[in-house]
């Protein structure tokens with residue numbers, strides 16, 4: 001594999017891309033705006049770094065939920081949309097990629113998620129040539145431990161939303177943070193006939209067993 005060509009260095013500021021797949025909540029005026037103003041001052045410090053961790057998959061595996069819920073951690077800063085650098089836009093170069101990143105302060109982790117990296121043959125080599133230290137995450141288990149983060153994000157941040165059918169964030173008073181993921185996440189699914197489910201279970205069983213062996217963890221999917 002090639003040597004990583006870039007170090008983590010600071011560079012000029014660009015606008016952050018907006019978050020997708022997440023329902024915006026209405027803005028309120030007052031103390032809340034003062035809070036936002038402070039945030040934007042804080043945001044002009046720090047530097048843009050290549051991500052130390054990337055959620056690479058799998059598609060429809062809850063990658064958006066993981067990133068949105070992880071980024072409530074004070075030591076995590078993330079790109080809102082999917083950059084698709086290591087699959088679609090690799091030609092644009094590493095500086096283009098780094099410019100997409102939010103500024104971070106010492107000790108904060110920069111992250112992005114693009115689930116199609118998981119099915120892109122070139123992606124691992126490309127990520128490695130950016131930095132050999134980048135952690136790759138496939139949604140399955142306890143991510144905070146893997147990233148060396150204190151377990152700040154816990155059950156107490158969530159409630160189960162019956163309408164959505166999924167956990168949503170409890171909104172702290174005065175916060176503009178969204179609560180549930182957007183309409184494209186947690187869609188209604190059709191009823192699947194039981195014989196189809198059986199066939200799918202049979203088909204995936206050997207692959208699941210292989211994964212349990214590789215990870216040393218029985219996910220109990222069969």
Ligand SMILES: Nc1ncnc2c1ncn2[C@@H]1O[C@H](COP(=O)(O)OS(=O)(=O)O)[C@@H](OP(=O)(O)O)[C@H]1O
Pocket residue numbers: 058059060061062063064065115166167168180181184185186187188
């Ligand atoms: N909290 C919460 N809210 C809403 N949805 C949730 C949540 N946690 C996991 N999920 C599941 O995430 C599925 C979408 O996965 P991804 O974000 O990885 O999709 S994508 O590959 O980026 O398109 C999404 O798939 P669909 O149900 O088909 O929409 C959900 O099953």
